[in-house]
Amino acid sequence: MISPGLRTAFVQCPSAAHAESMTAALRATRLMGHPLVSALASQLLLDGSAQSLLAQVRSEAHERMRMARYLLAPSLLLRAEGLHAWCRVPAPWTDATLVRTAQLQGLAIAPSMQPGIASAFTEDPIDPLKLIERPTLIIGGGRDRQVARLDFVALSAASPLAKTLWLPDMNHVLVDVTDENDDLAAYNQPERALDTVLIDSVANFILANAR
Numbered sequence: 025m026i027s028p029g030l031r032t033a034f035v036q037c038p039s040a041a042h043a044e045s046m047t048a049a050l051r052a053t054r055l056m057g058h059p060l061v062s063a064l065a066s067q068l069l070l071d072g073s074a075q076s077l078l079a080q081v082r083s084e085a086h087e088r089m090r091m092a093r094y095l096l097a098p099s100l101l102l103r104a105e106g107l108h109a110w111c112r113v114p115a116p117w118t119d120a121t122l123v124r125t126a127q128l129q130g131l132a133i134a135p136s137m138q139p140g141i142a143s144a145f146t147e148d149p150i151d152p153l154k155l156i157e158r159p160t161l162i163i164g165g166g167r168d169r170q171v172a173r174l175d176f177v178a179l180s181a182a183s184p185l186a187k188t189l190w191l192p193d194m195n196h197v198l199v200d201v202t203d204e205n206d207d208l209a210a211y212n213q214p215e216r217a218l219d220t221v222l223i224d225s226v227a228n229f230i231l232a233n234a235r
Contacts, residue, residue, distance in 0.1 A: 026077045032057055032065040038217045045227035052234040082212065110170075150182045159233040160186035163222065165194030167201050187229065194219045 037043040068074040092100055092109040100111055126132070153160070160183050164176030173190075180188045193200040199216045201207045210216060 026068070026074060026081060030061060030065050032062055034065075034069075036215060036217055037223065038220050042220060042223050045231075046223060049227040049230040052230055150178060153179060153182045153186075156183065159229070161189070161226070161229045162186050163189045163191065163225070165196065165198070165219075166190065166192035167195040167207055169207065170196045189221070189225050191219055191221055194222060198222055 035046060037046055065074075068077065089109065096109060096111050100109055162176065162179050162183065164171065164173065166173070176188075176190065180186065191200075193202070195201045195207045195210055197210055198218050199210050199213075200219050201210050
C-alpha cells in the first residue's frame, strides 16, 4: 500500500474469468472511483514512481516493526512487516486507562483513534450478527493467525442462516500460503493473487443478492 489517501486499488485476478466475475460484482455494488485520483494512481504506476514510493513505505514499516519487536516483546502478537502492531494488554486495563497511561508517558492518542481503541476492548461481533436479517457470508482461513477457527465457528453459530466458507490454506491477507514463513512473506507481496475460491464465492454471493 502506497497511501490510504489514494483510495484506489488494483486487483490481480488469476484468470480472465475471475476478472469478469470481480468486475460484475464491483459494478453491482458501487458507481466509480474519482477520475482524478484514479488517473494519479495510474500515472504513479506507469512512470515507476509507485515502486519508489512503495520501497520507502516498506523501509519505514520494517524499521517501525524492528523497534516494536525490541520494545514490545513478548507481548507483541503480530510479527508482520506492516504499519501496525498488536499487543496483549493486561486484563484489568480499559480503553480509558490505556489512553490516560499513554498520555502520562508522553504518547498522545488522537481523539479520532480512541473509539477504535475502545472498541477493541468492548465490541463483540456475536450479538450484532444475530440481529442481521440480510444475507450474510462468513469466510475463514485456516492459516489466518489473527482470526482463529474458534471465532469462525462462533460467528457461524450466531448466524445459522448465513452462508459459510472455510478455506484451509488462506491467511489473513486473503492469499494461500504453505507455512508460517510464507504467511509472513505474504504481507509484503501485494502482487500475489487472492485465493481463487474466495474471489468466486464473494462475487457469486454479491451477484446473487444484489437488488
